[in-house]
Amino acid sequence: xxxxxEKTYEGPLDLLLNxxxxxxxxxxxxxxxxxxxxxxxxxxxxxxxxxxxAEFLVVASKxxxxxxxxxxxxxxxxxEEEIEGLESQLKEYKKFKEMSGxxxxxxxxxxxxxxxxxxxxxxxVFLPPKNVDMxxxxxxxxxxxxxxxxxxxxxxxxxxxxxxxxxKMEHLNxxxxxxxxFSFASVIKGSKTRGEIIVTFxxxxxxxxxxxxxxxxxxxFADITVRxx
Amino acid sequence: xxxxxxxxxxxxxxxxxxxxSLKEISNxxxxxxxxxxxxxxxxxxxxxxxxxxxxxxxxxxLLASAQENGDIVARFLNxxxxxxxxxxxxxxxxxxxxxxxxxxxxxxxxxxxxxxxILRVLMLRGLIEEVxxxxxxxxxILYGTTVKMITYLGLENDEQIPKLEDLPQAAAxxxxx
Numbered sequence: 001x002x003x004x005x006e007k008t009y010e011g012p013l014d015l016l017l018n019x020x021x022x023x024x025x026x027x028x029x030x031x032x033x034x035x036x037x038x039x040x041x042x043x044x045x046x047x048x049x050x051x052x053x054a055e056f057l058v059v060a061s062k063x064x065x066x067x068x069x070x071x072x073x074x075x076x077x078x079x080e081e082e083i084e085g086l087e088s089q090l091k092e093y094k095k096f097k098e099m100s101g102x103x104x105x106x107x108x109x110x111x112x113x114x115x116x117x118x119x120x121x122x123x124x125v126f127l128p129p130k131n132v133d134m135x136x137x138x139x140x141x142x143x144x145x146x147x148x149x150x151x152x153x154x155x156x157x158x159x160x161x162x163x164x165x166x167x168k169m170e171h172l173n174x175x176x177x178x179x180x181x182f183s184f185a186s187v188i189k190g191s192k193t194r195g196e197i198i199v200t201f202x203x204x205x206x207x208x209x210x211x212x213x214x215x216x217x218x219x220x221f222a223d224i225t226v227r228x229x
Numbered sequence: 230x231x232x233x234x235x236x237x238x239x240x241x242x243x244x245x246x247x248x249x250s251l252k253e254i255s256n257x258x259x260x261x262x263x264x265x266x267x268x269x270x271x272x273x274x275x276x277x278x279x280x281x282x283x284x285x286x287x288x289x290x291l292l293a294s295a296q297e298n299g300d301i302v303a304r305f306l307n308x309x310x311x312x313x314x315x316x317x318x319x320x321x322x323x324x325x326x327x328x329x330x331x332x333x334x335x336x337x338x339x340x341x342x343x344x345x346x347i348l349r350v351l352m353l354r355g356l357i358e359e360v361x362x363x364x365x366x367x368x369x370i371l372y373g374t375t376v377k378m379i380t381y382l383g384l385e386n387d388e389q390i391p392k393l394e395d396l397p398q399a400a401a402x403x404x405x406x
Contacts, residue, residue, distance in 0.1 A: 010317045011342025055342050092339055095396060096327070100319035102391050103382065107314075110303075111296035111383030113282055117246045118306050 011052070012059035013093045015042060020090075027090050029066060029083060036063040062086045163196050168203035176213060176228040184215075184224035234260065235268045242272075248289040248376040273385075285386035286376045296383045314350075321347045322356060322378070327393050330360045330371035348372065356381060 009015040017027075019038050025031035040063075043056045066083050175182050184204065191197045204226065207213045216225045237258055241249065255265045269290060273283045280298060284291045294302050314322070321344055324336050336344050351357045360373035379387060 010320065011340055013341040051343060059341065089339070089341065093341065095393060096323045096339065097320055098396050099327070099391065099393065100316065100323040102396075103319050103323055104316075106382050106384070106391075109383060110299050112299040112303065113284060113293040113296045113380045113383065114299075114302050114306065115246060115291055115293045115377070115380065116243070 009042075009046070012043075012056045013090055014097070015039065015046075015056070016059065016090055017094055017097065027087060027094065029087060032063060032087065032090075033067050036067045039063055059086070163199050165199055165203050165206065168200050169207055172200070172203055172207060172226070173212070176226070181225060181227045184226055234258065234264065235271060238265060238268050239272060242283065242290060242292040245292070248284075248286070248291040251288045251290070254290075282385060284376055284379050284384075286374075286379050287387065289376055291376045291380070293380050296385070299383060314354075315347075318347050318350055322351060322374070325351075325357055325372055326374055326378070326390060329373040330363075331373075332363050332365075332369040332371055334369060336372075354381075 009018065016032070016035070016039060019035040019042070020027060020031050023031070023035060025034065040060060043053075043060060046053070046056065048056070062082060063086075066086070069083075172187065175187065184201075188197045188200050191200065204213070204215070204224075208215060211229060214227045214229055216227070217223070238254060241254055241257060251262050251265055251269075254269075255262045258265065269283060273285075276282050276295075280295050281292055282295050284293050317340075320340065321336060324339055325331055328335065328339075333344060333348060336348075348357070354377075355375055356378040357372050358375050359370050361371045362368040363371050379385075379390075382390070384390065
């Protein structure tokens with residue numbers, strides 16, 4: 001059971017660092033790959049602005065990249081750099097985060113010094129003019145509201161339902177549990193789009209990686225036999 | 230002669246009420262920088278036992294109250310000693326301390342997230358300031374820390390700021406590079 005008040009994260013790196021430290025891991029490609037699932041799970045629950053969310057997603061895509069290498073180990077040099085980048089960025093970020101903790105400790109010693117002239121310093125305080133009363137303010141608010149552009153109602157558009165990787169894995173898992181063994185070709189026969197076939201295949205790769213299934217293929221492009229473990 | 234130079238410098242520091250540079254002092258007093266520096270170092274020693282201190286950041290000096298009296302001065306000023314800086318703000322401040330001068334984009338690439346609001350808070354608090362423009366497309370603002378940041382931490386000069394290399398893990402990370 002999660003506590004009712006979830007910790008808020010300052011950004012994607014903060015979240016990553018927290019996950020890695022929770023598992024007592026060092027920052028490395030291996031530890032990043034390990035916490036990918038956790039990371040993806042967490043960002044689903046994060047409520048933040050769309051700009052901020054975009055930053056969480058950038059890191060998510062880098063993690064998935066990293067993870068995909070475990071299944072398909074051929075990466076271009078550029079992709080390799082991208083991943084190295086994330087690792088060193090996280091190490092760099094960790095330094096400053098630790099240092100900010102040190103700053104906090106220093107500040108908590110309550111040893112501030114103050115420059116002269118603060119006692120009678122002019123403070124910029126807002127004081128409303130004398131003739132302002134409630135009615136006047138209400139009128140200003142009403143005027144401002146009237147001037148606001150009206151919200152246009154956008155036309156609704158139907159979007160095709162997407163199949164997710166999780167759904168497909170669940171699907172394959174059910175088949176395995178009832179049949180012990182099935183042919184991959186028979187599973188994708190019912191697919192409506194090419195996308196769905198690809199997702200089914202990715203689901204199979206993921207299950208293979210997680211050691212949930214065994215596969216056999218007689219030769220290239222032949223049908224694949226899937227067995228449960 | 231020596232003694233009067235010292236008292237002249239003392240008067241300037243007192244009246245300035247804000248950080249002043251070695252150069253400003255030596256220009257005003259028509260003496261050379263080295264001599265002013267020597268006298269200020271003398272004052273710093275003398276003040277160790279007093280209620281005021283000279284805070285130093287780079288070439289700039291500020292006369293301020295003694296660190297150990299922070300609590301009573303704060304009470305007198307009705308000011309919170311530690312105006313709460315969020316952990317995000319402290320993090321951003323730490324990055325600027327060690328990477329200054331630095332642009333907003335550079336800070337954001339280290340933190341991996343937007344920092345504009347935090348930079349505004351740090352500016353309002355007087356802990357950072359604009360120190361110039363980067364010669365790059367868009368000539369972005371470069372940020373640096375202020376003398377006030379040293380007083381906020383309760384330190385005497387910028388050399389007392391903990392070094393990045395002193396972090397145990399950071400040292401290891403450096404070796405790996």
